Amino acid sequence: MNFQEIYSEHSNLVFNLALHYLQNKEDAQEVAQDVFMKVYNKIHSFKENSSLKTWIYRITINTSLDFIKAKKRNKRIFLYSALQIDDPNRVIHAVNFDHPGVLMEDKESVEKIFQALNKLPVEQKTVVILLRLEQKTQAETADIMLKTIKAVESLFQRAKKNLNTILNENEGL
Amino acid sequence: MKKPSSKKQMKDKLEILAKIQKVNAPDEMYGNILSIIKNRKNATISMTWIRSAAAAILILISVEGYMIITGDFKMNQNTTPSIESIIPSSNNLLIYD
Numbered sequence: 001m002n003f004q005e006i007y008s009e010h011s012n013l014v015f016n017l018a019l020h021y022l023q024n025k026e027d028a029q030e031v032a033q034d035v036f037m038k039v040y041n042k043i044h045s046f047k048e049n050s051s052l053k054t055w056i057y058r059i060t061i062n063t064s065l066d067f068i069k070a071k072k073r074n075k076r077i078f079l080y081s082a083l084q085i086d087d088p089n090r091v092i093h094a095v096n097f098d099h100p101g102v103l104m105e106d107k108e109s110v111e112k113i114f115q116a117l118n119k120l121p122v123e124q125k126t127v128v129i130l131l132r133l134e135q136k137t138q139a140e141t142a143d144i145m146l147k148t149i150k151a152v153e154s155l156f157q158r159a160k161k162n163l164n165t166i167l168n169e170n171e172g173l
Numbered sequence: 174m175k176k177p178s179s180k181k182q183m184k185d186k187l188e189i190l191a192k193i194q195k196v197n198a199p200d201e202m203y204g205n206i207l208s209i210i211k212n213r214k215n216a217t218i219s220m221t222w223i224r225s226a227a228a229a230i231l232i233l234i235s236v237e238g239y240m241i242i243t244g245d246f247k248m249n250q251n252t253t254p255s256i257e258s259i260i261p262s263s264n265n266l267l268i269y270d
Binding site: 004007012014016029036040100101102106109110128132135160163164167 | 209
């Protein structure tokens with residue numbers, strides 16, 4: 001399979017997955033481009049221990065998480081130097097919500113859920129994205145995350161509990 | 174009326190995520206990727222150039238080394254500098270009456 005074929009088969013998958021992590025069209029495009037650069041550079045070292053799709057899923061997840069980390073770091077440095085705040089860890093990952101897949105009538109409630117989702121630990125966030133947004137099975141999710149099905153199940157239970165707490169806290173404000 | 178359990182409420186909340194539609198990747202993305210690949214290829218120096226540069230530097234260093242060694246050897250053989258040639262003697266004579 002050449003690069004063009006890989007791109008046309010996986011570009012929508014990569015873009016949509018990046019969108020779920022970043023909830024912003026421009027950021028998702030940047031990440032998707034970065035993902036395909038990595039695929040182009042590393043395709044010769046791809047060992048067929050897993051499917052190409054699973055491999056691309058993993059690259060997309062890691063690149064999205066790295067992007068979020070870098071963005072948080074930049075924002076923290078900027079705010080810290082601009083405002084001289086006491087605790088730079090208090091800066092929250094604020095997203096300019098621009099998800100083209102969200103229906104207009106659902107936008108407000110979906111945005112609230114994504115805000116809560118962004119506060120979860122990364123593994124819990126990934127489980128929710130793969131199971132609920134990507135509609136993957138527990139076995140597929142476990143394969144992508146290199147975990148057991150039991151671990152995925154437990155992560156999902158914890159994610160739901162934490163999401164509920166965060167959403168209730170936000171509603172109480 | 175009985176309040177729905179928090180588990181049920183959460184399930185309802187998460188179900189809304191399934192309504193998010195898949196979108197197509199932007200058309201310009203493939204072109205952007207190709208141009209990044211092209212730019213990076215142009216920016217990187219080919220291995221042939223790196224090898225030739227390394228070989229040229231090695232040759233220069235060897236020639237330099239050879240010249241230093243043979244030059245020293247000849248100097249030791251032919252000329253033994255006297256102390257006068259190293260320290261210039263002064264012709265100034267200060268006479269105190």
